[in-house]
Amino acid sequence: MTRALIEWYARAARDLPWRDPETTPWAVLVSEFMLQQTQVDRVLPRWAAWVERWPTPSALAIDEPGEAVRVWDRLGYPRRALWLHRAAVEIADRHGDRVPADIDELLALTGIGPYTARAVAVFAFGERHPVVDTNTRRVLARAVHGRAAAGMPAAADLDDMAALLPEDRAGAAAVNAAAMELGAVVCTARAPRCGECPIARWCEWRGAGYPDNAPAKRPRQARFAGSDRQARGRIMALLRRSEGAVAVERALEAAADGGVGDPEQPRRAYDSLVADGLLVEREGSARLP
DNA sequence: AATTCGGGGTT
DNA sequence: AACCCAGAATT
Numbered sequence: 001m002t003r004a005l006i007e008w009y010a011r012a013a014r015d016l017p018w019r020d021p022e023t024t025p026w027a028v029l030v031s032e033f034m035l036q037q038t039q040v041d042r043v044l045p046r047w048a049a050w051v052e053r054w055p056t057p058s059a060l061a062i063d064e065p066g067e068a069v070r071v072w073d074r075l076g077y078p079r080r081a082l083w084l085h086r087a088a089v090e091i092a093d094r095h096g097d098r099v100p101a102d103i104d105e106l107l108a109l110t111g112i113g114p115y116t117a118r119a120v121a122v123f124a125f126g127e128r129h130p131v132v133d134t135n136t137r138r139v140l141a142r143a144v145h146g147r148a149a150a151g152m153p154a155a156a157d158l159d160d161m162a163a164l165l166p167e168d169r170a171g172a173a174a175v176n177a178a179a180m181e182l183g184a185v186v187c188t189a190r191a192p193r194c195g196e197c198p199i200a201r202w203c204e205w206r207g208a209g210y211p212d213n214a215p216a217k218r219p220r221q222a223r224f225a226g227s228d229r230q231a232r233g234r235i236m237a238l239l240r241r242s243e244g245a246v247a248v249e250r251a252l253e254a255a256a257d258g259g260v261g262d263p264e265q266p267r268r269a270y271d272s273l274v275a276d277g278l279l280v281e282r283e284g285s286a287r288l289p
Numbered sequence: 290a291a292t293t294c295g296g297g298g299t300t
Numbered sequence: 301a302a303c304c305c306a307g308a309a310t311t
Contacts, residue, residue, distance in 0.1 A: 074295075077294055115306070
């Protein structure tokens with residue numbers, strides 16, 4: 001099955017720029033930050049702009065965090081831009097401007113968790129580790145465990161993936177990438193294209209006749225329209241397009257504009273941005289950090 | 290273990 | 301309108 005995965009990946013993988021062997025570990029790390037909960041098509045242009053402007057961690061580190069937030073644009077979860085800037089400072093300070101290849105050193109960086117640490121170690125440095133993202137978890141759930149969908153993330157996911165990896169580093173990296181790619185383009189959440197799947201013959205879920213046995217999923221995400229998150233987003237959009245600072249009143253109005261009328265929502269959104277360090281208030285005006 | 294955090298594309 | 305997305309930090 002892993003051999004089929006590797007062959008399929010070599011033949012059918014999308015030609016994504018961060019997969020180019022010439023891509024630096026820093027640029028790979030940037031791609032992984034941006035790809036957290038964000039689709040490839042939306043990341044492509046932002047990634048290109050980012051790595052051109054900041055080709056090294058130190059280039060970003062000496063710039064203002066707010067500039068990172070600005071270039072991040074509408075990728076969502078703007079805290080990631082702040083965390084990526086923070087990670088750049090940490091890499092410049094603690095690692096001599098070189099992205100570490102060690103899992104624990106990567107995990108110690110701001111904004112890097114279990115997935116991103118292993119993804120960087122494997123895809124940027126060719127280390128041998130299991131890499132498990134949401135795509136991989138779905139592929140494992142179906143092909144190995146015969147389930148329609150993955151359950152909650154668990155430490156066992158890493159063991160499942162590790163069990164599939166060949167001994168050699170290059171092969172292990174290829175299987176990691178192939179499992180992710182398969183989940184992204186073939187073994188999709190809604191309508192899997194089993195007719196195009198290279199491992200359909202081994203798939204336990206398919207073999208069992210596609211039982212409707214999906215485990216309990218995470219609680220439904222609250223609606224975005226009218227949410228505090230949307231109000232935060234409106235303030236962030238205003239700050240991004242404002243050259244310098246804006247009056248606090250303007251920021252609160254932006255939060256309320258199009259809102260659901262909750263009189264406390266603008267202040268709640270504003271304060272949470274301050275708490276996150278995405279908004280700095282000084283002398284009655286608000287600006288990016 | 291449960292919440293919070295964006296915003297856009299797909300069904 | 302609900303679902304889904306190369307997750308991580310916080311509580």
